[in-house]
Amino acid sequence: MLSLVGPYRPSRSSNKALNVLKTVIFLVAFWLVFLYIIPMGISILEIEVGIQRFPPLMRVAPIGLLVFSLISLWSALTLAVNGNGTPLPFDTASRFVTSGPFAFIRNPFMIATTGQGVSLGVALGSIPVIAYVAIMLIVWYFVIRPAEERDLEKRFGDRWRAYARAVRAARPRLTPYRQR
Numbered sequence: 001m002l003s004l005v006g007p008y009r010p011s012r013s014s015n016k017a018l019n020v021l022k023t024v025i026f027l028v029a030f031w032l033v034f035l036y037i038i039p040m041g042i043s044i045l046e047i048e049v050g051i052q053r054f055p056p057l058m059r060v061a062p063i064g065l066l067v068f069s070l071i072s073l074w075s076a077l078t079l080a081v082n083g084n085g086t087p088l089p090f091d092t093a094s095r096f097v098t099s100g101p102f103a104f105i106r107n108p109f110m111i112a113t114t115g116q117g118v119s120l121g122v123a124l125g126s127i128p129v130i131a132y133v134a135i136m137l138i139v140w141y142f143v144i145r146p147a148e149e150r151d152l153e154k155r156f157g158d159r160w161r162a163y164a165r166a167v168r169a170a171r172p173r174l175t176p177y178r179q180r
Contacts, residue, residue, distance in 0.1 A: 019080040026088055027076055031069075034136070035113070039120050039129045046128050056125040064119030072112035075101045079109075089148075096156045098163055103176035106169045110140050145169060 046053065076087050078100035083093025087109055101108035117133030149169075152160045159179070167177045 016081050016084070019084065019086055020077060022088070022091065023076045023080040023086045026086060027073065030113075031116075035116050035120060039117065039124070039126075039132065042128050042132055043124050043126050046126055051128065053125040054127065057122050061119045061123030064122070065116055068112045068115030068119060071101060072109055072116065075108040075112060078102060092151075096152075096159055096163075098167075098177055098179050102167075103173075103178075104167070105172040106164065106167050107140075107145065110137070110145070111170060141170070 079085055079087055079093045079097055082095065082099050083097040084095045085091055085093035105111060114133060114137050117136065118130055121127070121130035121133060149160075149164065153164075162180070163177065167173060
């Protein structure tokens, strides 16, 4: 059974093309389930129940969706190419990655996913969708992130600890991190 909180296993594949393919399939499946099916189900339920919606901000939301989707894609592909793995817990990067978006923030994929979800909630004019995204963020921050970080510390030791001291989990740096 797949566990989102471990054990994390480094990818055995050194084939970058295969890692990119697995990563793209993962992203499409993830976006389909967590950023389309579930939010649309919430939105439909919200309409059926008669929950008041706010006016969608259609000029802002698509920009947010595009920007955060590109950051998500950049993060996932950085893991696939530079980390020799994927964002999947059972096929995670076997090399420590501090390049690309990871030079600015430790968890760019989750921050981007949160931005995508909020943008979708704004596009739908749906407070329940935004609440769903907030719950996902809380679960990630307090359950998934600590497990991932324990695994990274175990696998990469001092390199991980130096990186974690210099790069925050959820707030970007203004300058890129440089490994010493």
